[in-house]
Amino acid sequence: MAVGEVMRMEIPAGGDLTVTTPELHVLAVDDSIVDRKVIERLLRISSCKVTTVESGTRALQYLGLDGGKGASNLKVNLIVTDYSMPGLTGYDLLKKIKESSAFREVPVVIMSSENILPRIEECLKEGAEEFLLKPVKLADVKRIKQLILKNEAEECKTLSHSNKRKLQEDCDTSSSSSSSHDDSSVKDTPSSKRMKSESENLSSLF
């Protein structure tokens, strides 16, 4: 579909419109090999793509935040990290991520086997999305996944509304009749990568 083309959505009678959500890519950081195996499985069974690393330093390397060159075109939707690790702790890693321009918007979840309130407060204050007590359960991962997807959907909606307004303005200034329907070509505006992938998923329904 070209930019500006109106995309008409044929909603089947009965109204059920299922949209497949794109796979989330999660970076999991833990120095325990047992815990890495478990968290990886928890995430995979929740339909996430997973990359595991064994230290905060390796995580920074992977993200390209260590001064070197990280993986190109890297898209990470969530970072899950253990708190107590030798060298860089989960808290140190959280700080470095929030200081970076490339990844500060990526939600970071901290895991710890110790229920220490000041530690939890410190992490949340630094911008952690959530603090999970180990051992991590499937219910925890499912809940976090829902939270991430909801946040991303809301970001899309905000962008969608601002685009709709812009489109409306453009239409009004032109002499042709306006096509400012609520479910018109808004979703096809290429200004956001995330929105584009969502529209691609929608168009695969037809």
Place this chain on the structure above:
Amino acid sequence: MLGLGVDRLQADINRLLASLFHQGVLDEQFLQLQQLQDETSPNFVYDVINIYFDESEKLLRNLRLLLMDREFSDYKKIGLHLNQLVGSSSSIGARRVRNVCVALRSASELSNRPGCLRGLEVVEHEYHYLKNMMHELFQLEQQRLLAAGVRYPM
């Protein structure tokens, strides 16, 4: 007729697991691990437990070497090893091993060498008990798979 073998083995497996839960050797985290096993990852529990055994044995060996040394004083190192053991034991649902490691960690925080040596013996004992039970469980499950295989030839 062939089905009896499977049913009997399944009953043995259930009985063993019930006993281990009742004794507090395993806790609900072990059930969580079983939930993570399916057709796409059919050996998950077996794999994780074996990784746990490898890692734990290394740590236990190091702990024994450190504590047997009469000149020993690096309690911080003991603490770090124990943190690992506590964490991984809790991740697989090895409740009793985890608890005795926590007790040993407390002794190490008090720099109590005789207390640590006693504590280490308890940890080693609990660990080996768990390992034997897991081996028995895996053997039963293997036998059940074979028995089920006879019932449903491919």
